Amino acid sequence: MTKAAHKNRSSGPLPVAGWLAARFRRGPKRFIALALFAILLAYVLVQSLYVIIAFEGRRWDIPARVYAAPLELYPGLRLTRDELAASLAQTGYKRVAGVSGPGQYRVASDLVALRTRDFRHWDGPEPGQQLLVRFEGDRVASIRDAAGQPVPIARLEPVRLGSLFAAHHEDRILVAPDEIPPLLVAALKAVEDRRFDEHSGLDLRGILRAAFVNLRHREIRQGGSTLTQQLVKSYFLDGRQTFRRKFREAVMAVALELRYDKDELLHAYINEIYLGQQGARAIHGFGLASEFYFSRRLAELELADIALLVALVNGPSWYDPRRHPERALERRNFVLGILVDRAVVSPADAEAAAARQLGISTGSRLMSRYQPAYMDLVRRQLAADYDADELAREGLSIFTSLDPQVQAQAERRLADGLLRLTAAGRDPGRALEGAVIVTRYQTGDVIAMVGGRDVEFDGFNRVLSARRPAGSLVKPVVYLAAFETGSWTLASRIADAPLAIELENGDTWSPANFDATSHGEVPLLRALAESYNQATVALGMAVGVDTVARRLHALGLREQPAANPSLLLGAVEATPFEMALVYGSLANGGFRVPLRAVRSVITEDGEPLGRYPLELEPVADPAAVQQVNAALVQVIERGTGRSARNLLPRDLVAAGKTGTSSDLRDSWFAGFTNEHLAVVWVGHDDNAPAGLTGASGALSIWASLVGGFAQSTSFSQAPAAGLEPVWLDYATGLSTYNGCGDAVLVPLPADSRPPRVTGCRRGLKELRERARDWLGGNGQRQ
Amino acid sequence: MRTLLLFVTALAVAACAPLPVSRDDSGAGAGGDETVSGPGSATAPGPAAVLLAQGRTQLAGGEYPAAAATLERALRIEPGDPWLWLELARVHHVSGDQRQAEAHARKAMSLAGGDRGVRDAAEKLLADIRRH
Numbered sequence: 001m002t003k004a005a006h007k008n009r010s011s012g013p014l015p016v017a018g019w020l021a022a023r024f025r026r027g028p029k030r031f032i033a034l035a036l037f038a039i040l041l042a043y044v045l046v047q048s049l050y051v052i053i054a055f056e057g058r059r060w061d062i063p064a065r066v067y068a069a070p071l072e073l074y075p076g077l078r079l080t081r082d083e084l085a086a087s088l089a090q091t092g093y094k095r096v097a098g099v100s101g102p103g104q105y106r107v108a109s110d111l112v113a114l115r116t117r118d119f120r121h122w123d124g125p126e127p128g129q130q131l132l133v134r135f136e137g138d139r140v141a142s143i144r145d146a147a148g149q150p151v152p153i154a155r156l157e158p159v160r161l162g163s164l165f166a167a168h169h170e171d172r173i174l175v176a177p178d179e180i181p182p183l184l185v186a187a188l189k190a191v192e193d194r195r196f197d198e199h200s201g202l203d204l205r206g207i208l209r210a211a212f213v214n215l216r217h218r219e220i221r222q223g224g225s226t227l228t229q230q231l232v233k234s235y236f237l238d239g240r241q242t243f244r245r246k247f248r249e250a251v252m253a254v255a256l257e258l259r260y261d262k263d264e265l266l267h268a269y270i271n272e273i274y275l276g277q278q279g280a281r282a283i284h285g286f287g288l289a290s291e292f293y294f295s296r297r298l299a300e301l302e303l304a305d306i307a308l309l310v311a312l313v314n315g316p317s318w319y320d321p322r323r324h325p326e327r328a329l330e331r332r333n334f335v336l337g338i339l340v341d342r343a344v345v346s347p348a349d350a351e352a353a354a355a356r357q358l359g360i361s362t363g364s365r366l367m368s369r370y371q372p373a374y375m376d377l378v379r380r381q382l383a384a385d386y387d388a389d390e391l392a393r394e395g396l397s398i399f400t401s402l403d404p405q406v407q408a409q410a411e412r413r414l415a416d417g418l419l420r421l422t423a424a425g426r427d428p429g430r431a432l433e434g435a436v437i438v439t440r441y442q443t444g445d446v447i448a449m450v451g452g453r454d455v456e457f458d459g460f461n462r463v464l465s466a467r468r469p470a471g472s473l474v475k476p477v478v479y480l481a482a483f484e485t486g487s488w489t490l491a492s493r494i495a496d497a498p499l500a501i502e503l504e505n506g507d508t509w510s511p512a513n514f515d516a517t518s519h520g521e522v523p524l525l526r527a528l529a530e531s532y533n534q535a536t537v538a539l540g541m542a543v544g545v546d547t548v549a550r551r552l553h554a555l556g557l558r559e560q561p562a563a564n565p566s567l568l569l570g571a572v573e574a575t576p577f578e579m580a581l582v583y584g585s586l587a588n589g590g591f592r593v594p595l596r597a598v599r600s601v602i603t604e605d606g607e608p609l610g611r612y613p614l615e616l617e618p619v620a621d622p623a624a625v626q627q628v629n630a631a632l633v634q635v636i637e638r639g640t641g642r643s644a645r646n647l648l649p650r651d652l653v654a655a656g657k658t659g660t661s662s663d664l665r666d667s668w669f670a671g672f673t674n675e676h677l678a679v680v681w682v683g684h685d686d687n688a689p690a691g692l693t694g695a696s697g698a699l700s701i702w703a704s705l706v707g708g709f710a711q712s713t714s715f716s717q718a719p720a721a722g723l724e725p726v727w728l729d730y731a732t733g734l735s736t737y738n739g740c741g742d743a744v745l746v747p748l749p750a751d752s753r754p755p756r757v758t759g760c761r762r763g764l765k766e767l768r769e770r771a772r773d774w775l776g777g778n779g780q781r782q
Numbered sequence: 783m784r785t786l787l788l789f790v791t792a793l794a795v796a797a798c799a800p801l802p803v804s805r806d807d808s809g810a811g812a813g814g815d816e817t818v819s820g821p822g823s824a825t826a827p828g829p830a831a832v833l834l835a836q837g838r839t840q841l842a843g844g845e846y847p848a849a850a851a852t853l854e855r856a857l858r859i860e861p862g863d864p865w866l867w868l869e870l871a872r873v874h875h876v877s878g879d880q881r882q883a884e885a886h887a888r889k890a891m892s893l894a895g896g897d898r899g900v901r902d903a904a905e906k907l908l909a910d911i912r913r914h
Contacts, residue, residue, distance in 0.1 A: 072829070072855070072858070072859065074828070074829035074859065075828075076829075122851060123851050123852065124848075152829050152831075153829035153833065440858065442857065442861035442862075443854060443857050443858055443861065445858070588889075589892050591888075591889055600851070611850075611851065613847075614854050614857070614870070615882060615885075616882065616885035616886055616888075616889055618885055618888060674861075674862065675861065718892070718895030719895070720892060
């Protein structure tokens with residue numbers, strides 16, 4: 001066209017116009033017919049060329065898939081039979097009476113038999129295998145494979161959390177031709193396009209039949225579109241029902257049929273077609289639809305499931321099995337009827353399938369429920385290395401550390417806790433907000449995150465974005481700074497007494513204790529465990545506020561806070577995420593471990609792309625950190641956090657700290673066991689007083705959460721070089737013996753010799769303990 | 783009492799020969815009642831030991847990122863095992879990241895308690911790192 005126009009312009013319009021006029025005069029009717037035919041031909045050619053070029057270069061946008069952490073099964077793992085079964089159900093395994101294929105499991109008295117699915121992890125494929133997992137009590141006793149050989153460790157395929165889809169919100173999972181069940185192909189042809197194998201893109205008989213059926217029933221019962229037309233419509237055209245669009249669709253369908261074989265078109269159709277909606281997310285293709293509706297892979301679906309998916313093609317929202325189960329069931333059984341009529345399945349099979357329920361995975365079981373808070377962290381971490389387009393199109397697989405069981409517990413504990421605290425709180429009419437982050441601090445894995453009361457809300461994520469006064473959560477860092485000078489130990493005494501501090505602006509600051517009394521000379525152990533304000537400020541002023549500010553930044557605060565004396569009592573804003581970093585540095589014995597959600601990324605073809613390795617940075621003196629941690633254990637044993645003791649398993653040693661900001665606006669608790677660290681924040685978004693201390697608010701949520709972790713064991717630290725265990729009298733900080741008064745075993749610098757308590761008789765038991773201490777201490781000094 | 787038991791386990795670890803593959807040392811990081819050698823697993827090597835061996839093979843074969851990933855996997859199971867941290871330090875050392883190598887070796891040292899085998903190995907590695 002443009003070429004012709006160009007030619008016209010260069011040689012002048014007159015000769016061509018003259019020639020056309022001459023033709024027109026000779027036979028006007030024939031001329032018009034010819035001209036119309038020429039225009040039509042040009043149109044058809046252009047459309048055909050367009051559709052073929054577009055289809056040739058087709059590349060579905062495959063949003064990056066995000067996976068949770070895989071479950072690692074090994075003998076000795078603390079996991080019950082029912083927990084494994086629940087975990088398998090969540091991963092879309094089907095409970096059966098006898099395992100016959102991948103993705104199935106069977107539960108018996110003390111064992112679970114299962115067949116895992118093939119899965120490509122970052123470090124290579126893990127082939128599916130038959131496993132027999134035997135339990136004893138609350139532990140995995142043994143794992144054997146199909147040949148009866150012991151399996152030392154088995155990694156299951158991870159739960160899929162969702163996709164990082166882009167603005168147009170098209171989500172899909174591509175299936176390869178060999179992953180498509182033949183039954184699906186047969187059913188699609190039978191229901192949607194029974195002459196698919198014969199026609200060349202259009203099915204005139206089908207259109208006439210549909211028109212006839214629809215007329216007879218006075219409603220749209222059948223569509224006359226072939227699968228090819230539906231593919232064209234979905235792939236190239238908008239949804240308008242105009243004649244021109246219909247014509248264009250027909251032209252394109254024929255063009256595709258001429259160029260490609262039936263299998264290619266069918267494969268494209270199966271990956272392309274729209275099958276559902278979840279909020280802004282459009283479910284495309286049978287691969288994703290299978291996971292979306294059944295939490296299972298396409299290849300594992302049975303007749304009833306396939307019939308339902310085929311039923312959905314006709315109207316994914318009208319027949320939405322979650323919103324309109326009756327309609328969906330009726331349509332599914334209608335589809336089953338067609339399959340019998342067309343001899344695709346036997347009447348008996350269809351009857352059995354029709355008797356089944358829809359089998360749609362429910363919200364609680366469906367782990368593909370979007371995790372907005374965690375996905376927010378995933379996006380933020382990936383943003384540094386991948387552009388949005390790459391994530392939305394390239395079909396990457398992203399492996400994260402999210403632990404589905406812990407995530408579910410965190411959601412439940414926060415929701416329950418907030419309800420309870422709101423009801424008991426200052427303003428029962430106003431729901432409290434909260435946030436939780438759980439990490440495995442030693443490896444820097446963020447394993448769970450709840451961004452607020454409304455778990456599903458994809459917006460303000462309080463773990464990452466709520467900057468709130470940290471209150472007493474900063475106190476351990478004041479003590480750390482003091483221990484690092486070498487002039488102070490847990491046994492050192494300090495005055496918890498009224499003090500007046502001259503501020504830069506000329507004001508005088510006189511901090512009071514929470515209980516409004518001063519406690520006199522107290523050892524640092526007790527001052528920290530009881531969170532005494534006056535003692536802590538006195539210590540911080542002696543050490544230097546700017547030192548404390550520097551330490552806070554080194555341990556995990558993004559920015560170094562201003563060195564105002566009020567910093568010593570937590571007048572610094574921090575997010576729960578930052579506090580998880582700070583407390584992680586303590587729990588890790590002075591090593592800062594950056595927190596990550598994403599472990600690794602692989603390409604669509606399974607090639608390793610990026611890895612986010614574990615990193616360590618020594619940021620504090622291990623001996624000083626161990627003293628701080630010993631006091632944090634006493635927070636829970638004897639101090640402000642002792643109400644946690646009733647909520648934790650009796651034998652579980654944990655360390656932690658309460659935090660309360662002024663006027664009870666923020667309630668914090670940060671604490672850790674040997675494996676897990678959790679930070680809980682409770683308050684109001686607008687800073688209104690919540691009426692809760694750290695102990696009365698966040699602590700109960702923290703303790704019920706951490707107390708429920710099966711895999712948590714007692715916090716402990718192998719004594720750092722230069723430290724030795726000493727029994728201290730909790731009240732006075734004098735050295736004492738086990739069983740004498742309120743004795744606490746803490747690590748102290750070997751050269752510190754706290755004065756002895758008097759008037760306590762050493763018993764035989766104490767002597768024995770002393771001997772063991774000595775041997776233990778001696779051992780570590782070697 | 784609980785804390786005391788921790789120090790006692792340190793002694794137990796010291797008494798052990800430095801055989802990282804068969805030794806069950808998660809007790810060093812656990813409360814006294816934590817005997818991890820679960821029923822049925824008395825003879826078979828534990829999962830962390832299997833992964834440590836795999837990580838060593840990968841390290842020997844020059845597959846550094848794979849070795850690191852395998853050792854991290856092991857650490858998720860046994861975060862208190864100094865031998866795993868030490869092996870990860872070796873991976874960093876060989877692959878040229880001396881800063882991480884040193885940090886990991888120090889971490890191994892901090893978990894060693896009375897285990898002289900770990901301490902000596904960590905000292906030796908730290909000396910190698912400093913020579914770089």
